[in-house]
Amino acid sequence: MGSLAFFLVQDVFYHSLAVIGVAANLMTIVILSRGSCGLSRCTGRYLVSMAAADLLVITFCVILNYLCSLYFPFSFLTHYYVCSLHSIVNASVVDCSVWLTVAFTLDRFVAICCQRLKARYCTERAAVGVIVTVWVLSYLRNIPRYFIYEPDHTRGCRLRNVCSKTPWALYMWSGMALTPLIPYVSILLLNALTVKHILVASRVRRTLRGQGNDGKQVDPEMENRRRSIILLFAISGSFIVLWMTRVVDFVFQEILLDMSRMAVVTHVGDMLMYLNSCTNTCIYALTQAKFREEMRRAVTHPIHLFLKFMKD
Template sequence: MHNPVTGPVFAIYYPVFAAFAVPANLVAIVILSRGRCGLSRCITLYLVSMAVSDLLVVITAVILNRIRGIYFQLSFLTHTTGCSITAVLTYTSRDSSVWLTVAFTFDRFVAICWQKLKNKYCNEKTAAAVIGTVCAFSFLRNIPCYFMYEPLYIIGNVHWFCSIRSAFYTSTGWAAYEWLDRILTPCLPFLLIFVLNALTIRSILAANRARRRLCGKSKGENRSDPEVENRKKSIVLLLSISGSFLMLWVTYVVNVFYVRFASGSYFAGSNFNDPRFILQESGYMLQLWSCCTNTCIYVGTQRKFREELKKAVIYPFDLIRKLSKN
């Protein structure tokens, strides 16, 4: 788990980020759960699960790790057991968020590119099974993280703070585990999302060209094709979600490769004049932003989501007006 850095920039940035990200994900969960956005139950399940996992990332990685480390350096979470559990929950929620994005991307890939498999795979039952499997696997995979730490201080038989065990740097088993962790998150998801998006776009462009030929559409006509319009809406939502994921994680991925093949270790401490520190912290900050961008994407791309959001904003004022009349 990345140790929180100190400084006025981070002391301001992380609370502001949490103040925006927590309500944004809560709003997304409530509105999507109501099922009034014109999306299928399958898509809705994926989007709700992604919002829940993003909310958990904000709570564990931002509030319980970074904000707590800056403002509340001594608390029950400072005990070795507390920070070890926090590390497991942070990694679990992070992996769930990443792989649910991959699962959603694959679901849309099947729906658009594999019409024969669409009815069997792209349904509510399969989506629930995939979501449950992703979350369970993410938790089980990160259980070893609990045993990765040892107490930094022992005062009166009380274990304080978390320090990575020395065996982590010398053991072949831990080295293999760390490599597997970096491959599974974020390198493999990064590659899968990029490839699936490329294949989906290629399939949509080919299908649109074929449909125009079959419809005998001439250049002078300006008729709208419902099938083409539906494909456009699907690809806009898909590319917005997965595209923002790729852009916000790319700095983190670059830093992972830099540490592995050039530096050898992550930067410790705070030094705004060191390029390694800037690269590392920029990667973490942008990665966390991926946990609150989906709500903005829904507002920008989904008309019915905007309508439901307007109703939610107006509702308290309507309630006050009705109560004042009574």
């Protein structure tokens, strides 16, 4: 009974995630691409690329991998060659989503804490270079996944028994370490260093400005930095919370080799991991007033057109 209830929860969750995730990420891409949200072009590039990666995660991992296999268990997706390519794409888009979050966190860390590097690194050109590099490396790293499947007469394709071979075992383990363990630790470390720098800098600026004007005037530099920090911590904090179960599952199963009673934890970790692919739109709406305004226009404009058409 418990397994059936959990399956029903999964079913409702993935169906809802598919609808909301596609709509939210498409809206985010359109709004941010217009460049009318008051964000820098560098930040805008990162956020658009993250939304695009999240959209691909929802499309390939949730819709094609879970929902299509649920309703069409013997579709063309189970063909050996398609199955192998699909495995590459699934892993690659998740890697892109994760490492673009790391890249954005690093960009904001440099912008806030490393003023000497800011002029060279926090530019639109540098952002495009980093984004392209992340996409290319993510796909190149996952190409060997094509060879871990073999044809199967009943199911179309199946996993080879590669875990007993040392090179393949090392490859699969390193892949799990690269996503999610290393990004998770990197984001935690970068955020900790950013918080430390902010506390020290804020204390110094309050002291200096307090000596000059009794601390009564608003500091525009600190206001701009505060908005940037809220956006950074909201995105990276969401990633840390939603990937925590997946990281714990990885540590227990792959590092501590404790495989007992972890099936439910693995499924919950996957669900929260995919949920991370549609939370950024909510974060932008909660933290960015201009994004809320653009989203309101995007939602109400079709309604106004429909009402105008009905009146005519």
